[in-house]
Every structure is written in C-alpha cells, then in structure tokens.
Amino acid sequence: MKKVLPFILIIVILIITASVMLSVRTTKMVDWEESFNEKSNKPYGVSILYKELPNLFKDKKIRTVYHQPASYLSVNSEDDNGKHMAKGTFMIIGNSDYLLDDSIDELMRFVSEGNTLFISDYVYPQKIHDTLQIDIDYIANEKDSISYLSFENRKLKSTKIDRNEGDNYFSGFDSINCKILGYSKIDYKHVNFIEVPFGNGHVFLHTEPKIFTNYNLLKEERYQYVEDVLSYLPDADLYFDSYTKIQKNYYGEVEKTSNLSWFLEQTAFRWAWYTALIFTLLFMIFNAKRRQRVIKIIKPLQNTTVAFVKTVSNLYFETQDHKNLIDKKITYFLDKVRSDYNINTDSLDDEFVTKLASKSGKKKEDIKPLIKYINWLRTKSEFFEENLIKLNRHIEAFYNN
Template sequence: MKGNHLFIICIAIFLLLMFAIECRLPKKFVWAPSFSHYDKQPFGCAVFDSLLSTSLPKGYSLSRKTFYELEQEDTISRRGILVATNNLSLTDVDVEAILKIAKRGNKIMLVSNSFNRNLEDTLDFNSSYSYFSPALLKKYAAASLEKDTLFWIGDSAAYPRQSFYFYPQLCSSYLMPDSLPAKVLAEKGIPSVPIALSYPWGKGEIILVSTPLLFTNYGVLDGKNATYIFRLLSQMGDLPIVRTEGYMKQTAQIQMSPFRYFLSQRPLRWALYLTMFTIILFMVFTARRRQRVIPIIYQPENKSLEFTELIGTLYFQKKDHADLVHKKYIYFAEELRREIQVNIEEVANDEHSFSRIAQKTGMNTEEISELIRSVRPVIYGGCTISVEQMKYFIDKMNEIIDHI
C-alpha cells in the first residue's frame, strides 16, 4: 500500500473516532434566551413551536411580520397573535397597529419582561424590569433553594385557582395596572403582584405577560408547569394562533442553513473543524515540489557491426584494397608490440622478430617471414593488389594474432 493511501486511512479513522467520542460526551446546554424557532436549547422555541402546532385545535403558525404588516394583511378573519421576547420595543406605528388589530376582534398576547413607554401610556400600566442571569439561575438551582409561587386567578369558571412553582430568575418581572379595565390573570408572591393582565379593546383583547422565559422549550417541558402556559394561551379562545418573530434579535430570525446547523451541534462542529484542519494539513504536505518523471533510458545498441559494414562498403566501392591491408597491418604490428614485445617495423631485427613470433605462435618461421616481407611492398610501396590477395594478407595476419 502506498504511503499516501495509509495516511488518508489513518486520518479517516481518527475523524470517526473523534466523532464517536464527541457524540458520547454529555450535552452542554446554552442558557442564553433566543426564542428562535430553530433553537433546541432550553430558552429557544423549537420544541415550544412543535408542541403547540400539534396541540392547538385551531392551528398554530409562525411569522416574521411586524404588527403593521399583520394589520395590513387581513381585515376579515380573526386570529390570535403571540409575541415572546425579552425586551419588546414597539414604535408608535406598532402600537397603533396593535390597537387596530385588537379592535377588529383579534386577540394579541405580548410576552416580555419589559415594555416601552408608549405602550404603557396607551394601556395605562407600568412594568418592572429585571436582568436575567443564566449563572445565577444555575447557582440557584444547584443550591436547591425554594422556588417562587405563581397563582392562576383567571376565570375561575373555566379553570380553578392553582399554584405553579418556578425559579425566581424566570419570573422576576411583574406588571402594575393603573386602570380598572385590566383583568389580572396570574400573580406571584406575597404580597401578590400581577404577572399577566388582560385588557379588552374593541371587539378583541390585549394580553400582557411578564414571564417570557416560560414561553420556551424549558417552559413547556417543565412538568406540570406547562399547564400554566396553556392556560394563558387559552385566553385566545378558539382562534388560530400566529407567533411572530418580527421583534426578536435579527440573529435569532435567520433560518439555519445546513452549515449553521453543523456549527450549532458540538460533535458536528468539531468534526467540521478537524476536517478543515486535515485538508489544510494535506495541502501543506502535498504542496512540496514533486520529483519529475524519470525518463526511460534504453540500453545503448551495439553499432559496431553496422559501422564495420558501412566502412567495408565504402572500401568495396572505392576498390582500395591496399589501404585496407595497410590499416590492418598497423593494427597487426601494434598487437605484436603489445603482446610479445616485437617491433616488425624494425627491418634490421627481422630474423629475431620472426623467430620470436614463431616461438610464441607455434607457426613456421618461413611462413611468417614470407607473409611480412610480401606485405611490406604493399604498405610502403603503394602497390595495387586484388581482392584475393587482400583476403590472403588479412587472413594470415588474423591467424598469427589468434595464435599468440
């Protein structure tokens, strides 16, 4: 197996192992309120919206429109409109649209721990503001301290008076009505202070609730306390309910893309980080200069025979047999000089030279003498010879060399 394949397999196994470990780790909750339809954390509204959409008989839907847009949208059908957020900030146009919608017979429920001055002046009430601290909530819950009591005192004919228990950090805000038309639906503590009011307006109704954190996933999953939420929602009667996110923070209104969902889940987020890190690591290692392809080098062909044939053809075409014998003689003389230290070019030493050649080769001295003395006129005298003579001289010189 190649090294890069093994590297990829090891990285894949490592990612799967890390993903499995992250999936088995305990979930870490985020206690920051978002009221988002896509948030499954305690103070999101994913479970809240899902439960209401299957529980309310007349229907439950989600919108991102403002009250002005909702007021312009439909002037005939009646419905209930729900807004749940931490700090509800309404403009004069919003307040005017709320009053018009309620006057037609619609019911509006505004759930917030604080309301701005223009709405308070219009409905003649005051609201207290309290800052929510997730750290204080976790510390209070860990200490197992006593919870606050909320009393349902709405229409006793429909629902009897009942007590509900919540952590103080979830219901610390309250309302103070200054006019008689306000109907108290729920209150908390001793002495009692209202936390839910109902104002009749025209043919409809405006309901104010100061416990927005209960209108979340935590609120509907908090055991028997979910009954409190449904009692408040029952004030909408048999109308279809629309929850608008038009007054939430812009980040909470953004629909979660698949990539955003990956980032919201801790195991998937770490898997994505590790994948990106692996890709960068792979790019760093593969960015090095690669070795160029080594060319195939074939074994050199032996051209000696071809060269010999070429030279032979040239000599054959020129008919210069004496020159060919001359070159062969030079080679022959060099071989004798190197092998047996005999210089046949020294004519004065012929007898000694012929005798030594005969001694080394085992040939007849007269035969050797006759060959060399007959070749010399051809070499030095420039005589012309026939093909047969050329072959004879060359064969004899080859025979002497072979016997050395």
C-alpha cells in the same frame, strides 16, 4: 500521486474520528440564558411550546413571523398585496423590547380590527405602556427562588416556578375596562395576567415568560398552567413572533424553508456534513490536477482592509470567543459616544444616560436598556452567543431609533 492518496484519506478519517470522539465526551455547560428562541432546545428556549402549538390550536393555521410586525401586518392587509389577510392572534413570548413604534402602531391597528395580541414579557416597550395605560413594578424574591402562579378563575390549576429572582407585576391599569385573569405570589399576590380591550379586539398581557420555556414545560405539571393561559385566546389562526428576524419581504413570504444551523448543532449531522465537504474538496483537488495545470491568475492590487476585518471577526466567532467580541463592541460603542458627543464614559450611570439622551436627541427609555445591559455584561465572566446577539441588537436599535 496514487500512492499518496490512500495515506491522505486514512489521515483524514483518523482526524474526523478523533474529533467526533472528543466532541461526544466533552460535557457542555448548561446555558441558562433566557433567549425565548423557538429553535433552541436549551432550558430557556421555547422549542417545545413552538412544536406543540398545532396541538393547542387544532385545525388552525400556525404562521411563524420572521419580520417586524409593521412589515408583515401591513403587507397582509386590505391595502397591500400579501398572500392572505392577517386575522387571528399575534403571539410574542419574551424579547418584546425589539418592537419599534411603527410595529406597535400596526399591532394596535391589527387588534382594533377585531383581532388579538398576546404578549408574555417582564416589561413592554414604553409605547405599549402609554397606549394601554399600564404600569409594571418589580418585587425581589428575598426568601427563596420560588414564585406561585394562579388564576382569578379558581377552577383553573395554579402552579409554581423556581429559579426566579423576583416577580414583575401590574402596579397600575384601568380597573374598570381591564379584566384581571391571573396572579403571581411571593409574599402576597400581585396581578400578572390581564385582558385589555382595544377597539374591536383584545390585548392579553402576561409578565412571566419563563413559564413557557422548555425547562418549565417539562417540570412537574406546569404545562397545565400554560394550557390554561392559552385557553383564554380565541380559537383562530395564530401568528407566532420568531426570535430570529429576517428582512422585510413585500410579497408576504414568511416561512423559512431550511435551517442548516440546527443540523450543525447535532454531532452526527455536523460531522457527516464536514466529512462530505472534505471528501468533495479532495476529489476536486486531485481530479483537477489530472485534467489540467493550474492557470496562474494575476489579480490587481486591492484594498484588503475590509477583508482583513472580516477575517479577524470570523476568527473570533469561529473560536467562540464571545467575550472578546463583546468587549470590542462595547469599547467601540463607547469610543464612538466619546468622539461624537464628547461625553465621559468612565461611569455609565443615570447621569451618563441623561447626557447621552440630551446630546443624541434620543429618548432615555430607548438608551436605558442598552446601558443597563452593558453594565450587566461587565459583571459576567462567561458569555454565550445569545449575549452577543442581544448586545448587537441593542446597539443597532440605538443608532436606528
């Protein structure tokens, strides 16, 4: 055994070295998926904004909320036992479609008590539209991919944004009570930034979340526009809505203490971690053989169906075969629709949405984003992890609503 061990160690080291060299030389494709993930360094993540929040809101507490707002705000209220009272500004950048009705109600209560809500997204959940009496429309960018962003206050600096297929803008709002703060422009100006009073507080709505992403903050001087947008927010504690949600904690714990996934994304850290695990495993194997014989354990027969499914799914996930997983999730969802509601799924159009809403008892507004996203995925040939996460979120929302 002592003679074999050095050869095994040499082989392991050679394998690890070759793997590191290959991973370093491999050119990764740029992922332009709009995740608005505060942990992501990709072009359309918001890690730069997230890291700069303490500088933008100096001497103020920045809390990252990993819960649904309904869970977090209700726990940290006068009626519950959270560690602190939630007061200040609640910020959401993109992905506001995850908000459920009870979370929107809790956010509106939070605002009515004299606090602030800031949302930058292309569209908002229907309940927000109904509550604040706003309408949003879309204009396509037919000439090029550039849009121009400006403020009502001309002392503030305007900017432009590229890689933009079109603009979402406010086509309807209460012009008496609402205050226009900014515009977007393709052929002509549209309102894209407003302030809406609600109770004793205010809601700030913005329709171009891409301006807050890493790509735009590092491009030219577009960061100045972001600073000017955030200058409208009050000088108060900030609650940043995280891209990643965790289960509700009734004791008010909202800060994540570690994130191993970030280390695994870094080549050096990843292979250092793998090396440590391999050598630890080898030590345990050879050390255990010297101390005692392996005791044979006879396990009772068990149902391995669930384990088999987990093994297969993990195999797809580990090989980054997102397309296969997405295809299977779509196929399973449509098969369940056919069996549960007896609806033909050959054509996923407006008629299909109407039938599914009628037979499932769910709102058409809750079903449309899922069907629209499935149709969009069917036009793509390349997929990323964010596509799989977003599809899973839509499907879970369909069953939970």
